[in-house]
Amino acid sequence: MSVAEDLRAHGIVVPTGKYQGYAKNRRPNPDPELTLTGPGTPCGEYLRRYWQPVCMASEILDDRPLRLRIMSEDLVAFRDKSGRYGLLAANCSHRNTSLEFGIVEEDGIRCCYHGWRYDIDGTILEAPGEPEGTKITERVKHGAYPVFEYKGLVFAYMGPADEQPEFPVYDIQEQPNDAMVPYSITYPCNWLQVMENTVDPIHTVFLHTRITEVQFSNSWGAMPVVKWYTPDNHIVTTSTYRWGDHVWLRAQDVCLPNHARIGAFLYEADEPRYFWRSALTKWTVPRDDTECMILSWRHYGPDIDPENLGIPDDVGKEKVDFIGQTMFRDYRERQIEPGDYEAQVSQGPTNVHAAENLGTTDIGVATLRKRLREQVRGLADGTREPARPSRYGDLYYGYVQDTVFPIPPRSTDEKEDEELRSQISDVAMEIVLEADSLPTTDQRTARIKERFAKLHEDPRFST
Ligand code: FES
Numbered sequence: 001m002s003v004a005e006d007l008r009a010h011g012i013v014v015p016t017g018k019y020q021g022y023a024k025n026r027r028p029n030p031d032p033e034l035t036l037t038g039p040g041t042p043c044g045e046y047l048r049r050y051w052q053p054v055c056m057a058s059e060i061l062d063d064r065p066l067r068l069r070i071m072s073e074d075l076v077a078f079r080d081k082s083g084r085y086g087l088l089a090a091n092c093s094h095r096n097t098s099l100e101f102g103i104v105e106e107d108g109i110r111c112c113y114h115g116w117r118y119d120i121d122g123t124i125l126e127a128p129g130e131p132e133g134t135k136i137t138e139r140v141k142h143g144a145y146p147v148f149e150y151k152g153l154v155f156a157y158m159g160p161a162d163e164q165p166e167f168p169v170y171d172i173q174e175q176p177n178d179a180m181v182p183y184s185i186t187y188p189c190n191w192l193q194v195m196e197n198t199v200d201p202i203h204t205v206f207l208h209t210r211i212t213e214v215q216f217s218n219s220w221g222a223m224p225v226v227k228w229y230t231p232d233n234h235i236v237t238t239s240t241y242r243w244g245d246h247v248w249l250r251a252q253d254v255c256l257p258n259h260a261r262i263g264a265f266l267y268e269a270d271e272p273r274y275f276w277r278s279a280l281t282k283w284t285v286p287r288d289d290t291e292c293m294i295l296s297w298r299h300y301g302p303d304i305d306p307e308n309l310g311i312p313d314d315v316g317k318e319k320v321d322f323i324g325q326t327m328f329r330d331y332r333e334r335q336i337e338p339g340d341y342e343a344q345v346s347q348g349p350t351n352v353h354a355a356e357n358l359g360t361t362d363i364g365v366a367t368l369r370k371r372l373r374e375q376v377r378g379l380a381d382g383t384r385e386p387a388r389p390s391r392y393g394d395l396y397y398g399y400v401q402d403t404v405f406p407i408p409p410r411s412t413d414e415k416e417d418e419e420l421r422s423q424i425s426d427v428a429m430e431i432v433l434e435a436d437s438l439p440t441t442d443q444r445t446a447r448i449k450e451r452f453a454k455l456h457e458d459p460r461f462s463t
């Protein structure tokens with residue numbers, strides 16, 4: 001057989017429409033409106049209207065400043081000797097030496113080059129080389145941002161000073177019996193593709209279960225009915241799985257613009273549980289346009305991890321206690337057993353939306369992009385204020401939750417079971433939203449749990 005015949009026999013000489021590598025070898029550009037976050041960019045201005053975590057408190061040592069890069073701004077964070085946190089522009093206002101080499105003092109930080117001393121609000125307290133009575137300390141203003149520590153994370157507001165919002169404390173951040181352990185992971189890619197993972201629940205069926213070893217629990221391998229709800233600034237994604245005689249309902253809660261809460265993920269759906277809350281709470285913060293980090297808490301304790309399946313000691317700087325979240329694995333192992341990190345980072349330095357082909361399971365991704373675009377454009381053209389959470393009771397209420405209902409299938413018809421699960425998702429969301437009217441978290445939680453525990457008796461769901 002000639003080479004030509006051999007190629008033809010293997011289908012390698014093909015008719016039009018196949019082998020389109022050359023036709024498609026020019027990649028379109030990324031979407032600048034949602035991916036660029038430096039000063040003055042529309043999305044950067046939008047993200048700056050929210051409190052953002054910038055590092056873990058444990059990264060700021062007592063006597064050393066910490067260099068940071070947040071939304072393409074070079075900054076230093078420090079804690080002065082009187083215990084106050086500061087977040088200043090990195091380059092000294094005198095001749096631009098980085099304050100990361102500065103000396104932390106009782107009040108503020110002193111530049112190493114000529115000794116200018118800065119207060120935490122950017123006031124220049126001293127310029128010791130200048131003559132007495134110099135006005136330079138009043139004339140020059142140094143960049144500074146308000147910053148404070150909350151539960152081991154350091155939060156900053158980097159927007160216009162007169163637009164500073166309240167820091168929203170959510171119910172899931174103030175749960176009883178909840179040990180919250182901070183962690184931080186770097187991703188060498190744009191922030192948006194990391195953020196989008198939470199509104200893409202179908203990936204868990206494949207990436208975490210069917211394509212790989214079972215990474216979390218077997219129940220993840222069932223194909224869920226996925227629905228999306230958008231109360232105020234939330235995008236709530238419910239995934240409702242059939243697992244034997246149980247229906248497992250997970251609600252992931254994304255809070256615009258870059259905050260997300262994830263329910264329990266190490267547990268099988270083989271016995272009832274009601275309204276478990278966040279196992280993981282995170283912000284995806286851009287460092288610049290092709291690097292970001294998540295700053296997060298893992299939650300432990302009897303209400304979210306009663307069997308102690310999590311490992312708090314494995315959580316911290318560039319580490320977390322479940323597979324596939326960092327680059328610190330052998331490359332071959334990452335190829336054999338890829339995780340979220342590999343899936344997200346390998347989309348490219350900035351994922352190119354114009355080269356994707358979104359399907360019906362990508363409604364969450366499309367919804368997030370649409371809502372972000374509305375927000376970014378609305379702020380840029382002055383027609384819309386950044387979305388804020390509604391306060392219902394003593395704290396801001398969130399929607400993350402994880403419930404297993406003892407509701408068997410009504411028949412063997414798969415479509416009918418999908419319809420049943422879709423209805424369960426709607427009714428559960430209704431119950432949660434109704435309970436938002438209650439004034440305290442305890443009352444709200446008790447009401448939801450009570451109604452969830454009886455849902456299997458509801459004639460719509462009992463056999
Ligand atoms: S460069 Fe900082 S004091 Fe001169």
Ligand SMILES: [Fe+2]
Nearest residue numbers: 203204208340
């Ligand atoms: Fe994942």
